[in-house]
Each structure stands twice: as C-alpha cells, then as structure tokens.
Amino acid sequence: MNIYVCVKQVPDTETKIKLAGDSSxxxxxxxxxxxxxxxxxxxxxALRLKEKNAGSLVTVISAGPARVVDxxxxxxxxxxxxxxxxxxPESADNNFAAKSLAGALKKEAKVDIVFFGKxxxxxxxxQTAQLTGEYLGLPSATVILGIEYSATTLKCKREIEGGSxxxxxxxxxxxxxxxxxxxxxxxASLPNIMKAKKxxxxxxxxxxxxxxDADQKLRYKNFQLPPPKQAGKKISGDAPAQxxxxxRLLHEEAKVI
Amino acid sequence: xxxxxIVCEQRDGKIKKATYExxxxxxxxxxxxxxxxxxEGVTAAAKxxxxxxAKTVHVADHATLKFYTGEAYALAVAQAVxxxxxxxxxxxxxxxxxxxxPRVAAKVGVGLASDCTALTFSGAxxxxxxxxxxxxxxxxxxxxxxxxxxxTVRGNTFSVPKPDxxxxxxxxxxAVDFGSLKTKVIEVVKGxxxxxxxxxxxxxxxxxxxxxxxxNFKVIEEIADTLGAAVGASRAAVDAxxxxxxxxxxxxxxxxxxxxxxxxxxxGAIQHLAGMRTSKTIVAxxxxxxxxxxxxxxxxxxxxxxxxxxxxxxxxxxxxxS
Numbered sequence: 135m136n137i138y139v140c141v142k143q144v145p146d147t148e149t150k151i152k153l154a155g156d157s158s159x160x161x162x163x164x165x166x167x168x169x170x171x172x173x174x175x176x177x178x179x180a181l182r183l184k185e186k187n188a189g190s191l192v193t194v195i196s197a198g199p200a201r202v203v204d205x206x207x208x209x210x211x212x213x214x215x216x217x218x219x220x221x222x223p224e225s226a227d228n229n230f231a232a233k234s235l236a237g238a239l240k241k242e243a244k245v246d247i248v249f250f251g252k253x254x255x256x257x258x259x260x261q262t263a264q265l266t267g268e269y270l271g272l273p274s275a276t277v278i279l280g281i282e283y284s285a286t287t288l289k290c291k292r293e294i295e296g297g298s299x300x301x302x303x304x305x306x307x308x309x310x311x312x313x314x315x316x317x318x319x320x321x322a323s324l325p326n327i328m329k330a331k332k333x334x335x336x337x338x339x340x341x342x343x344x345x346x347d348a349d350q351k352l353r354y355k356n357f358q359l360p361p362p363k364q365a366g367k368k369i370s371g372d373a374p375a376q377x378x379x380x381x382r383l384l385h386e387e388a389k390v391i
Numbered sequence: 392x393x394x395x396x397i398v399c400e401q402r403d404g405k406i407k408k409a410t411y412e413x414x415x416x417x418x419x420x421x422x423x424x425x426x427x428x429x430x431e432g433v434t435a436a437a438k439x440x441x442x443x444x445a446k447t448v449h450v451a452d453h454a455t456l457k458f459y460t461g462e463a464y465a466l467a468v469a470q471a472v473x474x475x476x477x478x479x480x481x482x483x484x485x486x487x488x489x490x491x492x493p494r495v496a497a498k499v500g501v502g503l504a505s506d507c508t509a510l511t512f513s514g515a516x517x518x519x520x521x522x523x524x525x526x527x528x529x530x531x532x533x534x535x536x537x538x539x540x541x542x543t544v545r546g547n548t549f550s551v552p553k554p555d556x557x558x559x560x561x562x563x564x565x566a567v568d569f570g571s572l573k574t575k576v577i578e579v580v581k582g583x584x585x586x587x588x589x590x591x592x593x594x595x596x597x598x599x600x601x602x603x604x605x606x607n608f609k610v611i612e613e614i615a616d617t618l619g620a621a622v623g624a625s626r627a628a629v630d631a632x633x634x635x636x637x638x639x640x641x642x643x644x645x646x647x648x649x650x651x652x653x654x655x656x657x658x659g660a661i662q663h664l665a666g667m668r669t670s671k672t673i674v675a676x677x678x679x680x681x682x683x684x685x686x687x688x689x690x691x692x693x694x695x696x697x698x699x700x701x702x703x704x705x706x707x708x709x710x711x712x713s
Binding site: 145147148149150151153160171227228229232253255256257258259260261262264265267268269273274275276277289293294295296297298299300301302303304305308314315350351352353354355356357358359360363365366367368369370373374376377378380381383384385388390391 | 458459460461462485486487489490493494496497498501502503504505506520522523524525526527528529530531532533534535536573574575576577578579580581582583584586587588590591594618635636637642643646650651661662668669671672673674685686687688689690691692693694695698699702703705706707709710711
C-alpha cells in the first residue's frame with residue numbers, strides 16, 4: 135500500500151506565547167517546536183497499517199517553513215520511509231496548506247490512504263484533512279477512534295458528542311483524521327533516529343505542486359493576549375460557610391445560576 | 392445589514408442550542424437572516440425557527456440526510472449558498488459543524504474562520520476574532536477575496552434569545568443533487584451519559600488529579616446533575632484514568648467557554664487554562680492558595696473539595712428550588 139501522513143509542526147504545549155512587536159503574529163524566539171500530538175497518532179496508524187501489509191511504504195508530508203523538516207525527521211525516526219517538505223510561508227492558512235498537500239499527493243503515482251491528526255494544537259481549526267479530501271476528490275472521515283480495514287473499504291469509529299460515536303464506512307482511497315484513543319504512538323528508538331538522518335526528504339516549492347499565494351484565503355492579524363483578569367474574590371470560612379457564600383454570589387452577583 | 396445564512400444543527404429532530412444562539416445574534420444585528428435546516432423529517436421544525444430570528448428557513452428534507460455525513464451535508468450547504476448568495480455564512484463549531492464547514496468552504500472556494508469567539512456584523516461585512524494557541528492569544532481573521540465570509544462560532548459566544556411566539560418563519564425547500572456518495576453511516580451508538588457534552592454545556596464542573604480516583608468524581612457528578620452541567624476533567628485526571636479523554640478540557644482536549652466553569656482540585660497548568668479561560672464566570676476550589684487557577688478565578692474557595700462539594704451540591708439544590 136502507498137500510505138501517506140500529513141503532519142504539522144507546532145509550538146510545544148508548555149510554550150508561553152508572546153506577541154511579535156507589531157502584533158502581526160507571535161514571537162517565535164526560543165519556541166520549542168514539536169509534532170502536533172494528534173499527528174503522532176496519524177503516523178502511528180500509518181506505521182501499523184504498513185506492518186500489516188508487506189511491501190507498503192509510508193511517506194510523511196509537511197507544508198511549512200524550513201524548520202518543519204525537523205518534524206518530518208521525527209516521523210521518519212518513528213519508522214516512516216521517506217518525506218516530502220513543501221516550503222510555505224509562516225503565514226500560510228489552512229487552504230494554502232491543503233491546496234499544497236493535495237498538489238503534492240496528486241503528483242504521487244498511487245495514493246491508498248492519507249492520515250492526518252484531527253486538528254493541530256496551534257490554530258485548532260480542524261480543517262486541513264477535509265479540505266485536502268475535497269481538493270483530491272477523496273472521501274474523508276474525521277475524529278476517528280478506531281479503524282477496521284478490509285480489502286476495499288474501511289469502517290471507522292467516529293466520535294460525535296456526549297460519548298456517542300458512529301460507524302462510518304468508506305472505500306479506499308480515502309482520508310482519515312485521527313483522534314486520541316486511536317492508538318498509542320511509539321517512541322523513536324535511537325537506531326531509528328540515526329537511520330532517519332539518512333532517509334530522503336524531497337524538497338518542493340508551492341509552485342511545484344500547483345499552489346500559490348492566491349490560495350491564501352484568510353489572514354490572521356492584530357494578535358492580542360487575553361486581557362489580564364482582575365483578582366477574584368476569595369471566599370473564607372469553613373466549608374459550609376464557603377459553599378453557602380459561593381452559591382449566594384453566583385446567584386446574586388454573577389447571576390449565572 | 393447583511394444577508395446571513397445560518398447553518399442549523401439538529402440531532403434526532405431537536406434543534407441545538409448553539410443554532411438558536413446564532414439565529415438570535417444575526418437577527419439582533421438587523422440582518423436578513425436565513426436558516427438552512429437539514430435532515431430527514433425536519434420540515435415540521437422549520438417554522439418555529441422564526442421565533443428565534445430566522446426570516447426564511449430553507450429545508451433540505453431528505454432520507455440521505457437522516458444521519459449526518461460530511462459528504463452529503465456539504466453538498467446541501469453548498470447548494471444553499473449557491474442558490475441564496477448570502478454575504479455571510481455561519482455555523483456552530485460543534486463536532487458536526489467543525490467537520491462540515493471546511494468541506495463547504497472548499498466547494499464554495501472561500502476561506503473559513505473556525506471557532507470564532509467574537510463576531511461583529513459591520514454592514515455587509517463580518518469581523519471576527521478567534522483564539523489561537525488554544526486561547527493563549529487571539530487574532531482577528533481577515534477574509535481575502537470574494538465572499539461569502541464563512542465562519543464557525545464557538546458555543547456560548549452569544550446567549551439564546553427569548554423565543555417570540557408571535558413570529559414564524561417562511562419555509563422554502565432546497566433541492567440537492569447528491570450524486571453517488573462514498574461515505575455512509577452504518578450505525579450510531581449513543582453514549583450512556585445523560586449529561587450534556589463538555590464543549591456545549593452552559594455550566595461545566597471539572598475535576599483534577601486531587602480527586603484521586605474515578606469513583607471520587609461522584610462528588611462532582613452530583614453537582615453536575617443538580618445543575619444540568621457537564622463534567623470535565625484536567626489532563627492529569629484523564630492521564631490517571633479517572634475520566635475518558637472526551638471530558639478533557641485544555642489544549643489537548645476540548646476548549647470550552649461556558650457561562651460558569653467550576654474547577655475542583657485543578658491547579659491550573661497553562662494547558663488547562665488555555666482550554667477554559669474564556670468562560671464567563673470561573674470558580675476555583677483548591678487546597679493550595681497559591682495554585683495558578685486562582686489568578687483567573689472570579690471566585691476562589693481555598694479549601695478541601697471533598698468537604699466543600701457535598702455542601703455545595705445541597706446549596707445549589709436549595710437555590711434551584713427557591
């Protein structure tokens with residue numbers, strides 16, 4: 135099988151976000167970059183599918199500035215076979231990224247399945263998997279907790295709300311967006327980290343995959359940090375007194391109950 | 392004033408609260424508010440959307456739409472956008488809305504601003520702001536190129552309008568050519584929880600590692616059931632196996648914005664705060680007076696949650712009954 139995984143590089147979740155001087159974005163100085171955690175599930179699922187299907191190849195693709203090559207290497211160290219980096223500006227939106235990913239996939243000889251994380255930890259939009267599916271004309275299923283594969287179709291366990299889920303069936307080729315619970319991603323072993331350094335990463339520009347600035351549909355601007363909150367009220371007394379006073383305040387002052 | 396299309400959401404024929412929020416916000420801004428209602432056997436529910444602000448409800452009532460699939464629903468929304476040419480298209484950032492609207496954006500050829508928490512209608516234009524880095528910052532999103540401006544909106548960004556029984560909407564139908572669809576829903580398995588989903592609830596009460604066990608969440612569940620609230624959890628509590636991941640609030644879980652958020656035994660790690668700091672009123676109950684959660688709490692109770700919560704449940708009950 136020809137298995138593809140699209141990954142995004144994002145700031146580590148512990149990062150304290152600071153704004154750039156002109157508020158046009160964030161100050162990326164000193165940020166530790168990681169693979170978005172849902173994408174780790176996507177890589178793991180791709181590797182497991184490869185292990186069940188001898189002769190399969192896993193290709194990992196990332197669209198973004200030069201630094202995202204490190205994240206492609208991380209996926210290669212987990213066990214992916216080769217990588218594709220599409221160089222996009224820092225400001226590229228979901229649509230520009232999806233057009234580029236779809237363009238790169240169209241250039242591949244055969245695509246059986248493409249895995250994504252269900253959303254990225256930086257913008258959290260949950261768009262790129264579906265957009266890429268639309269641009270490739272492939273069916274996609276998002277927020278996937280489990281997959282049963284058969285020769286020509288897959289049955290996906292898709293999380294909906296309130297603990298409910300649904301079983302969705304679709305044919306290959308298709309797109310899957312992984313949710314936490316799908317699997318437990320492996321760690322890269324030291325020998326695999328060494329091997330990953332020698333694996334090939336194909337370098338492409340947007341123009342090579344038929345994408346351009348015209349595919350940018352949104353521009354993020356005027357960034358703000360959340361306004362500092364006023365110190366709240368501390369409620370003193372013993373537990374019964376505290377509970378009583380809290381309910382009174384929520385009822386009479388905050389008027390939320 | 393703008394021509395606005397609200398993509399409504401229903402499950403089992405029941406309209407979602409988030410839909411009413413959008414209808415109300417659009418109508419309150421004086422917009423020509425159209426609603427799109429999709430499903431099977433949903434036509435009967437259309438008229439009443441007028442009570443919440445819809446002028447005309449366009450109904451796609453079709454057996455194919457019995458269960459939500461992104462593929463079929465996106466065709467219906469794209470058809471409605473084509474037919475109606477709205478200047479603004481809004482949907483809720485619910486599990487369905489998030490899956491659906493990117494597909495629609497691609498079909499229509501526009502950008503989609505997801506999970507917006509601030510919207511201003513300015514003439515025919517839409518100005519939106521959304522959280523980035525899970526709420527550690529926010530950014531304004533500018534739409535480039537031809538419209539419509541398309542956005543999904545976080546639940547509880549607007550309040551539900553009071554229904555006006557004197558109003559009813561015009562009802563029109565939208566015909567959709569579904570062609571041959573590739574995805575199909577084979578089965579829907581209902582969760583066993585009667586509680587609302589943490590991402591949608593108006594009140595969320597969450598527990599952290601200090602709960603010490605899954606069983607101890609009972610003290611939180613009892614309050615939740617008294618208030619009709621959802622139960623949430625910190626990442627530490629989920630990692631410890633006390634709650635399923637779907638209840639997790641924070642950067643690697645759900646980002647919530649309820650009217651009231653009660654954090655019990657949660658210290659307030661940066662990644663948790665990112666997921667709940669836009670809540671309107673925040674209560675923190677924690678034994679550690681120095682816990683970071685108190686810096687963003689409107690009301691802080693320094694104390695043992697196991698002592699406070701049972702009394703709190705009784706007090707809430709009394710308040711509800713009075």
